[in-house]
Amino acid sequence: MWRHIVSNFLTVLIVIMVGLAGLAAWAKKQYEGPGPLAQAVCLRVEQGSNFTRVSQDLLAQGAIRSGYIFRAGADYAGKSKDLKFGSYLVAPGASMQEIVDEITAGVPSSCGTELNLRIGVLNTQLILRELDPGSGQYVEKAKFDPAAEARPEGFDAAASKADVRTRVTVAEGVTSWQVVEGLKAADFLAGEVKAVPPEGSLAPDSYEVKRGSDRQKLIDEMEARQGAILAAAWEARASGLPYETPEEALVMASIVEKETGVPGERGRVASVFVNRLEQGMKLQTDPAVIYGVTKGQGILGRGLRQSELRRETPYNTYVIEGLPPTPICNPGRAAIEAALNPDSTRYLFFVADGTGGHVFAQTLEEHNRNVAKWREIEAQQKASGAAN
Structure with missing residues (x-):
């Protein structure tokens, strides 16, 4: 009888063990x-x-x-x-x-909430946005210029939560002064910037930072990135370019950056200025003249005056020969690469075409016709704006 009881017990035990093993396998599969x-x-x-x-x-x-x-x-x-x-x-x-x-x-x-300080050419904005998991897109919850506008109601409470990610985004074409001034508005950063960095030395990019990060260390990172970008582009440059140093190429890149925001045009715009340098022509680029007026501290906010176009300054490319002495902004990677690998063209002129881009010309006669067309478009746009 005892043998029968033991046999039954072992059978039950085996069944339990098998059951437990099966349960463990099922749980593992679920996990x-x-x-x-x-x-x-x-x-x-x-x-x-x-x-x-x-x-x-x-x-x-x-x-x-x-x-x-x-x-x-x-x-x-x-x-x-x-x-x-x-x-x-x-x-x-x-x-x-x-x-x-x-x-x-x-x-x-x-995912969740992100606080982004966006330093742009026209202004600096603090943007609070949240990721919509369904679409994978960020939805703006609040946006304002901390230097000119009051903080929206509830902004500080939402932005100060411990898990809010913080980011600094530097747009292409901003000046070093604008970057430093913008960083001052980021109350989620700490420390002082030692001095305004050399123009052109900061890489426009998006930088994820921790709350309390040091402003100077962020500037140092921007400089390191820009140095690496310039070095790589210089190493891969086209032959026969009219630049003796990477720094001269950076000056050209800054001009290209300010002259067009159309990605597909950068190579052609660069080719115009390279062709002008090679032929001994003055660059005649308005953004450089404007930089001579503003020193990179803010935007001009108006058209250039004739007196400013005639005044001799190191940045007046209607008067001086060759490149200005420094960059006129912080160019992005694409502008740097365009300056060092420009399109191969014979263009010497370009003017706005009314669509946000430009029309290019090889001769002054052709350029003058393009300018006349642009003046007509400009007049129509002004008339339409006045009517509205």
């Missing part, structure tokens, strides 16, 4: 396999939160099927104590394992 989420969501992990609370949020958003398996999997992986606060984009079909890996990795938040 590692694709999740039920059909559309991306943003998971916010608060400071001081725990896996129980996170699993409840994920269940509520339909991102996981079992809170217990989610917590048990994190515990088995040794990550249950590694939870990092922040906002995380959970992709459609993300497995529990993938979600655990992301929220314990300590990487910057991948």
Whole structure:
């Protein structure tokens, strides 16, 4: 009888063990396999939160099927104590394992709210925006010029949350003075800038920064990036260019940057000025004259006067020969590459065409006809504006 009892017990034990093994395999498959989420969501992990609370949020958003398996999997992986606060984009079909890996990795938040200081040619703006998980696009919540406008109601409370990402974006064509002045408006940065950097030495780009980052260190990073971009472009430059140094090429790039905002035109615009240099012609570029008037401190806000076009300054390219002594802005990578690999053309002139671009000409006669057409377009635009 005892033999029968022992036999039955062993049978039951084996069944239980097999059942437990099957359950473990099923749970592992649930943990590692694709999740039920059909559309991306943003998971916010608060400071001081725990896996129980996170699993409840994920269940509520339909991102996981079992809170217990989610917590048990994190515990088995040794990550249950590694939870990092922040906002995380959970992709459609993300497995529990993938979600655990992301929220314990300590990487910057991948969704949620972002505060961006955008330093532009015309103004500097603080932009608060939030990622829409469904579309993957950012939606602006507030935007204002901190130097000229009052802060929108509720802006500070929304922008000061611990997991808000902070970013500084420098537009192509801004001056070094504008960058320094713009950084002063970023109250999420700290420290002073030692001095206004040399014109052209800062790389227009988007810089993700931590709250409390040092302004001078950010400037140093901008200079390092621009130096690397210029060095690489100089190394890959076309032969026979009228520049003796990378610094001269940077001056040309800054002129190209200010003369056109149309990407496809940069090479042609550069070719015009290269052709002029090679033929001993004056560059006659208005942005350089304007820089001589403003010194890069703000925008002129009006047309150039005849007296300014006649006045001899180091930047008046209607008077001086060759390039001005320094860049007139901080050019972007594309303008630098255009200056060092310009299109091969015979163009010597260009003028606005009324669409935001330019029309190019090889001869003065052709250019004068293009200028006359532009004057007609300009007059029509003014008349239309007055009528409206």
